[in-house]
Amino acid sequence: MDQTIRNKLRNVVTQCRKLLEDSTAQSLQGRFGIYAVSKKGEIQIEDQSRMSHLAKEDQACRQDLLDHLEHIQAIGYKPSEALEQLVREISFTHLNRLCAYKMMESRGLIREAVSRGPLSQGFFFYLADHPEDEKRHNGGGQEVAYRNFLDWLGGTLSQEIGVLFNPNDPANRIYPPQWVLDEVLTLINNGDLKGIWSQDETIGWVYQYFNPPEERKAMREASLAPRNSRELAVRNQFFTPRYVVEFLTDNTLGRIWYEMRKGDTVFKEECRYLVRRPNEVFLGPGKKAPAEKDDESDLSQEELLRCPVYMEHRPKKDPRDLRILDPACGSGHFLLYAFDLLEHIYEEAWSDPESPKSEATGRNIQEDFETIDELRREVPKLIIEHNLHGIDIDPRAVQIAALALWLRAQKTWKNRGLKALDRPRIARSNIVTAEPMPGEEDMCREFTAGLKPRVLGQIVDEVFEKMKLAGEAGSLLKIEEEIKDAVTAAGKQWREGPKQEQQLLFPVMDAPRSKQQELRFDVKGITDERFWDQAEDRILDALREYAEQAENGLAVRRRLFAEDAARGFAFIDLCRKRYDVVLMNPPFGQPTNEVFQVMRSKYKGAHNDIFCSFVRWALGALETGRVGVITSRSFLLAPRLEDFRINDIIPHMEHLVDFGLGVMDDAYVESAAYVLNNTGSTQFHSFDLRSNVPEHQQTLGHQICNHLYQLSHNSWFPKLPKSKILYSAPPEVRKLLNSKTSFEPTAGTAREGMKSFNNERFIRLLWEVHPSFVGRGNHWIHMAKGGGFSFFYSDIHLLLNWSKSGLELQAVNQAINGSTAQVRQASDYWYLPGATYSKRSARGFSARALPSGCIFTSNGPAVLPYGDWTPAFILGWLNSKPVRAIIHMQANFADYSTGALKKIPWLIRLQDQEMKDLERATVATIDHLREAKATNETSICFRSVNRVRELGQSVETEGMIRNLMELWDLAISKSYGFDDLKWVEESLNEEAEDGTDSDKIDEDEETETEDSFSKASSLIAYLMGCILGRWDVRIALNQTLAPKLPDPFDPLPVCPPGMLVGPDGLPAEPNRIVSEEWLRARPDANTLPPEGLVKNPTIPNSEYPLRISWDGVLVDDPGHDDDIIRRVQDVLEVTWKDRAEAIEREACEILGVRELRDYFRKPGNGGFWTDHVKRYSKSRRKAPIYWYLRSAKGNYGLWLYYHRLDKDILFKALHYYVEPKIRLEEDRQRTLRTRKGAVGNSGRETKQIEKDMDHQEQFISELWDFEGKLRRVANLHLDFDLNDGVIMNIAPFWELVPWKEPKKYWEELQEGRYDWSHIAYQLWPERVREVCKRDRSIAIAHGLINEAVQ
Secondary structure, three states: OOOHHHHHHHHHHHHHHHHHHHHHHHHHOOOOOOEEEEOOOOOEOOOHHHHOOOOOHHHHHHHHHHHHHHHHHHOOOOOHHHHHHHHHHHHHHHHHHHHHHHHHHHHHOOOOOOOOHHHHHHHHHHHHHOOHHHHHOOOOOOHHHHHHHHHHHHHHHHHOOOOHHHHOOHHHHEEEHHHHHHHHHHHHOOHHHHOOOOOOOOHHHHHHOOOOOHHHHHHHHOOOOOOHHHHHHHHHHOOOOHHHHHHHHHHHHHHHHHHHOOOOOOHHHHHHOOOOOOEEEEEEOOOOOOOOOOOOOOOOHHHHHOOOOOEOOOOOOOOHHOOOEEOOHHHHHOHHHHHHHHHHHHHHHOOOOOOOOOOOOOOHHHHOOOHHHHHHHHHHHHHHHHEEEEOOOOHHHHHHHHHHHHHHHHHHHHHHOOHHHHOOOOOOOOEEEOOOOOOHHHHHHHHHHHHEEEEEHHHHHHHHHHHHHHHHHHHHHHHHHHHHHHHHHHHHHHOOOOOOOOOOOOOOOOOOOOOOOHHOOOOOOOOOHHHHHHHHHHHHHHHHHHHHHOOOOOOOOHHHHHHHHHHHHHHHHHHHHHHHHEEEOOOOOOOHHHHHHHHHHHHOOOOOOOHHHHHHHHHHHEEEEEEEEEEEEEHHHHHHHHHHHHHHHHHOEEEEEEOOOOOOOOOOOOOOOOOOOOOOOOEEEEOOOOOHHHHHHHHHHHHHHHHEEOOOOOOHHHHHHHOOOOOOOOOOHHHHHOOEEEEEHHEEEEOOOOOEEEEEEEEHHHHOOOHEEEEEOEEEEEEEOOOOOOOOOOOOOOEEOHHHHHHHHHHHHHHHHHHOOOOOOOOHHOOEEEEEEOOOOEEEEEEEEEEEOOOOOOOOOOEEEEEOOOOOHHHHHHHHHHHHHHHHHHOOOOOOOHHHHHHOHHHHHHHHHHHHHHHHHHHHHHHHHHOOEEEEEEEOOOOOOOOOOOOOOOOHHHHHHHHHHHHHHHHHHHHOOOOOOOHHHHHHHHHHHOOOOOOOOOOOOOOOOOOOOHHHHHHHHHEEEHHOOEEHHHHHHOOHHHOOOOOOOOOOOOOOOOEEEEOOEEEEHHHHHOOOOHHHHEEEEOOOOOOOOOOOOOEOOHOOOOOOOOEEEEEOOOOOOOEEHHHHHHHHHHHHHHHHHHHHHHHHHHHOOOOOOHHHHHOOOOOOOHHHHHHEOOOOEEEEEEEEEOOOOOOEEEEHHHHHHOOOOHHHHHHHHHHHHHHHHHHHHHHHHHHHHHHHOOOHHHHHHHHHHHHHHHHHHHHHHHHHHHHHHHHHOOOOOHHHOOOHHHHHHOOOOOOHHHHHHHHHHHHOOOOOOOOHHOOOOHHHHHHHHHHHHHHHHHOHHOOOEE
């Protein structure tokens, strides 16, 4: 199914889900009085007395639904969650059934039933056989008749697909109304989807898309780990592509049969992904392969491939004894393809005269089926009943998988021409839900009370208790072992304790007695040792018997209890079996906390990721066979999974396909598929497809067919650091990685830094706070937090709140984790110069300069030199191709850990002069890159716009970076002794680094456009900054006045070189503008002129070439002295003089506006405000500093400069701008009235005046509305604190700015989400003081530490 069709199906499923869930919830509320209430976690169930209007049948339906609801709650759901689950289950079942009918129609298994809704042919055939419904239909009851038809149709299928068409399902109690059903059927019958319903995988995609990506994203944002079984299922619901399914199944089930047949099988042609070696030798029974050479690591791939491969003898099996399991089966995709292979296996087994006897019947397959046709008739039934097994924690998945297999069986019978009545009935399916035993304690007691002797009931109690986690842990629970352990413990207690003796007629009163009540089990009444051998089977028989007895009861609760018990038994039964093949796409990542405890106790060493525990379990579930699995590729390299690699992967791996991205549908995860042999493996074949994302399928098939895989000895990898599976590394690199001379401690160290916990609270962008608060030992410190993919240089534009040595942030850390370690991590290495990089980046590893004076974070680690090694040399070394290739090889999911960097071999053999030349070239390139930033006003390097360069031009940087990197590549290759760098290119996958295709940008990566529009917009913003006194216009006129930037590894300046400053080097204030003499005397942007050197350090405002709006207010008001357009034109005249008008016209043309006022007034895309917000947004933080306060219709507006905010600015704006404007416009209105009185009540002039008066009245009303909104903010009497950041300070202006963010933050401020902010304390002091009493960090923020609870 191609992506276009899948996208359409996704949309259809999403719409169907909403329709069905809404109608189900409405029916529950409106018809049955069951609904959620506003109070979180609660539901309302109307009293029975208020439901008297319901007919008897509806009363019974309501009680059934309430019983179902209670049953769901008994599992552990909160009431509201249980109601949501009930709605979801009913809706999904309805959708599944309708899709199932559609698929059956397309395969000719049933008459047309849903393709034309109530006009479908099958419905009319039904009416002909059911007179009552025919009468109902003809009498206007079409809806009820059609519903009865669908009920009847489901009933005919319930015997074989009971999991989907169970007549006791709550979906049979609530039906969607006909209009909803019609809409759903219209969506399903969409012509674009016509061809998909005959495809086996379609129902799997329906399951996949029922939970949209947005829901998964919301779950992950709410909690790092799943919080319940549903979240675990939904968050790991990724469809496995068919070619991955075929590869894993071909090399597990296909391979096992291939070995049993010693290669004599159709699978050589049919299994296109079956990996075979050119020189395979099949050994006979009892024969052993010759001993392998100790070390073949020096052999080329061609030589390794020519070596013979000895296949140990694998005894044949009757196909009915082959067991295949998918323990996380989802929609059953693996099992569907296994079905295909099993059909061939049965045919070949029947034709084999040496076919062995079956464990099930004691006879071989020829004895049980005299003719091949007789066998063919039974094969689909045999496959489903004997071979295929599946477990899933999601009942919806089990519905889908069971349906898919049933449809697959019908397909075979149909293709063989077998009529429906002649097809064998499938008596059972081995697809089960892993869910807890029923939660109703009263019924559990009823069941266990009937078990004799008492010890059996006690064991069952323990099993029920252990199975509470079955819905989350699934097969990982090892419930079969729990039963065995409980029986063993009870038996041991019986053997070691006093035996029951014959009862005396007159017992001695002081005779010693056994105190069973003090022991774990009551083992009275057991006299025979053989009891313990049979105890386990007796418990399972009792469970089955109780389930069967309960089926005969009438009470819904008892039936539900019994059904859960039966499913629990089926789950236990599957867990007890041993398998030949396990195929799976298991969940990955963190499980729920409870499951993690299970994993840690039962799967030590494989407990750090849930998929690792699944692999460990699967290896143990095999008899003698193989596991085929697709997971995250983290197991190859992640240091935390070293034990898992050593114990579970390296000794067993036979095949590895490294896919990278692009396999798990919409999951942004790098994946790998691999095959493990539980008897061990000495070699494995690897396929690196990371650079062939769009052509995975074709590339894999081609490489297998032509033996183009990498062949590795499993023994190579335990010798590498952390036993990393660096399969693509050539022999010389593997030897290099074993070098004892590594970067740390020889030349430096790599460190992950601190964690900021709450970025909104503790992180700001450079331009959000006053520069006087920035720098080491100050309130705000420059912070390296990753950044975009960039070699050698990238702006550090973030600041961290480290006031009072981070006291406030440390209090947050203490409250969350009980310590301050994460906030202070690597603090001994802070402020040192070196290199930094993004710990996680899909575009690859790239290092850039880390100036001194910075704090670095866990997302932006630091690489720091030791001794005489310089930061410039370390930076160049890191960016060389050989070193980056080694880093990439050891990265997991583009995650570049400091541990891997520390262990990089350090083999520098360069002359001193060579190193100095490289260092000088590195610094020169960084300077060039900083020069390219000199026209970017959000950069710390900003100087001014370039008056010489055209608006569309930019500084060329790529060539210089390329030249520098070539120097480093050559030097490091020479030093490390690399002659051939082909392995380097393969490892780096340069195509991905160059840009393209589907670059997934890390959260801190930024994309900066350099097109003409961006430059024109930036020019306007620069001019505005000059007007407001932010930028020094003299530097635009004479670039030499700008101070030089410091060395790349020196501390960053607090003010960009282009800023208008005072003699203290901080932003200028009125009459404290530095002179040009002072500017020329300044050594660099970090240093002031030597004291006494400058005679006239400042100039009066009148000598500055431009009038500055020191009050920070500009107005959109033609004719006003501070009109924004007039002021922009003033700056243009100063900077471009006679070319000013031409520059303005060019800018307007590029911006797509007639005049500049249109650009300023436009609130959406293409307007100044939106462009400004985009330009001043980085690292997911939005911080515009020129605020547009706009009247309702945009006919008037003010622009406020963030850095001029004070307690008086709004009253000044009202007094000097808004109020005079209103008075002026009201005067104009009065003048119009006077004119109208003079000209009379008729005539053309009168009509024009009336029109003008109406327009003027509307404008005045607009101005008064604007005034009222602005005054509301002014009357808050806020003393703005820039340390709160832009978004907090702009929040009260939410009615005035054309931006949705302020309203969101204003509402959240009112709710108390940002009580750490000074604005919250000013507005709600009593509330904040109360919060301070229980939150030490907020008390610190407001200087109220004495009020905090100690």
